[in-house]
Amino acid sequence: MESTRVDTEGLPTAEALAPLLPGGAIRVGGSYSVHESVLLAMTMLQAASAAGAWCAVVGVPSFGVEAAAAAGIDLERLVLVPDPGDQWLTVTAALADVAQIVLTRPLGRVVPGDVSRLSARLRQRGGALVALGSWPGADVSLRVTRSEWSGIGDGHGFLTERRVTVSASGRAGAGRPVDADLLLPAADGTVRAAVPTAAASGPGRTTPVLRPVAVAS
Structure with a gap:
């Protein structure tokens, strides 16, 4: 999996979303909050996936593979964990080691220490986080x-x-x-x-x- 990672300071995102993000790209080590819209969150992943990045989706059972494929996401480089239960944060952190963009739905309270540790892991591994819902300290919140x-x-x-x-x-x-x-x-x-x-x-x-x-x- 690591051999297919996209090594860049900014991960590409869909052209339509570029005006909404500083620098027109997803910042390595950054976190992004997308409120309520699964399709909008899916669009955040599309360009990076097309460029060869691994993507992971945690706790979003409505994230359909057919819709993902239609959106241009490479299913061969997509990891889905629809129901992580109360281990969602542990699973999210683990997948940050192997996927460059992790989409997760927060299923419980997120404390500052957890955010700091996950942010450090993302920076170290060259990844980024997209949260479907609120995320403390998100670089950008889309609504x-x-x-x-x-x-x-x-x-x-x-x-x-x-x-x-x-x-x-x-x-x-x-x-x-x-x-x-x-x-x-x-x-x-x-x-x-x-x-x-x-x-x-x-x-x-x-x-x-x-x-x-x-x-x-």
Whole structure:
């Protein structure tokens, strides 16, 4: 596993997320918090996985392999531990030794000492952590602040794509939050930057009405 690690000071991330991250990449030794959206967290892994990095997912049973493959994640370099129980932090720390990006869902209280030890291990091994939920001292926290689906008319039709605004904030509120409009997902299942509404309409084109729909992210 170690022979396939990506040796770089910054791990690549999806082009759509680059404007939300300092330097446009995932910092080696860094930690990132993604609130509520499994698809957004999955997108954090995609580019590094495509570049040959090992990825691990701990405590996220809704992380589906079919969706991961469709997102471009290399399943041959993906370790899944859907139900680590109360050993989730131990499992996360162990996988930080062999995977360059570890996605974990915190299932209990995380104390500063645990965060410091895990951060030191990530720096030593050249990895990074993505937490699905809150994480103390996260370099960047990503949160979907606005969500609209398109494709449903007056009570009929099919959902086609979801336009969201993702807000990124730094440690302890340092600096102003940065926002980006994304298609999460687009109609073809990919995640990419959303074209501004005016540009998408263009002369003689009609902008589709986006209606809020309460569905799982």
